[in-house]
Amino acid sequence: TLESLARAVAEQDVAQLPQQLLSLAAQCKEQLAFRCLAGRNGAYPAVLSACQLAAGDRELLLQALSTLAALLDGQPDLLDAAGQELLLRSLRERREDAEVTLAGIRCVRHACLKHEHNRQAFVKGGILPVLTGAITQHGSAAELVRMAASALRVMTFDDDIRVPFGHAHDHAKMIVLENDGLRVLIEAAKAFRDNSAVLSELCATLSRLSVRNEFCQDIVDLGGLNFMVTLLADCMEHPDVVKQVLSAIRAVAGNDDVKDAIVDAGATELIVLAISHHLGNPQICEQGCAALCMLALRKPENCSVIMEGGGALAALQAMKAHPREVAVQ
Secondary structure (H helix, E strand, C coil): CCHHHHHHHCCCCCCCCHHHHHHHHHHHHCHHHHHHHHHHHHHHHHHHHHHCCCCHHHHHHHHHHHHHHHHCCCCCHHHHHHHHHHHHHHHHHHCCCHHHHHHHHHHHHHHHHHCCHHHHHHEEEEHHHHHHHHHHHCCCCHHHHHHHHHHHHHHHCCCCCCCCCCCCCHHHHHHHHCHHHHHHHHHHHHHHHCHHHHHHHHHHHHHHHHCCCHHHHHHHHHCHHHHHHHHHCCCCHHHHHHHHHHHHHHHCCCHHHHHHCCCCCCCCHHHHHHHHHHCCCHHHHHHHHHHHHHHCCCCCCHHHHHHHHHHHHHHHHHHHCCCCCCCCC
């Protein structure tokens, strides 16, 4: 497949490219070993050349970007400066096109996971406004909103063991202060009340952005807290959403004033209910206990509310249910 693709690229045989790209993408999606083998045998330059050849042809560009995303999954080292430039240019030039934007963002996300150098290069290149812009512009495209939120979240990771100091905190500040990230995410969440996959991703990203006292307060002021409390009540049957909402509540409760707002909004009873309702789920038990813990910190009056609401009993039940889960204990 690679030889045929390389030949089609070398001869600029545009008619052959779609079939070869489709075939390579299918094999790359099967397993990481296939992707690594492709990567070692020159797949990246061939696919990048195909992307460059496809600049004026929407269908071909879409196929080429999808193949690039499949190849980069788990191998962010393959991407070079030319690839970054091509992705940023494609995302800017075709921002109206939801499908191409989704394929491009998927490439960016794979390239930045566990790769601090790529993250910093993309942020310098201006990817953050592209991502927040995509969420605003294509607010009804569920998969695109989910992927763009996920890519924003990856920009705040510190997961590259090769780098002693990442820029996770700086990137989170830039998303909030320069790109209105909190409002963009909260507004997007309101449009997807019935889509648990999108809601989980948006809440998870909000938790990663709650890195400063004033950001936590901004989330409350933008209606994010009330939305999360309502969401927790409405989506009690969706464990993924429950886990991410608890994680977001735990994050914004870092601000002492917000702690009071959370308790006043009636969240403690819902957190206790979530732990009891999903007692078999260690992640929900962990996030629920952590959220109660944050609400109680430095706030004796909140401790009384938690105790009266059955919080201590819920925590004890969680400990009994998961004796071997260190994080829960």
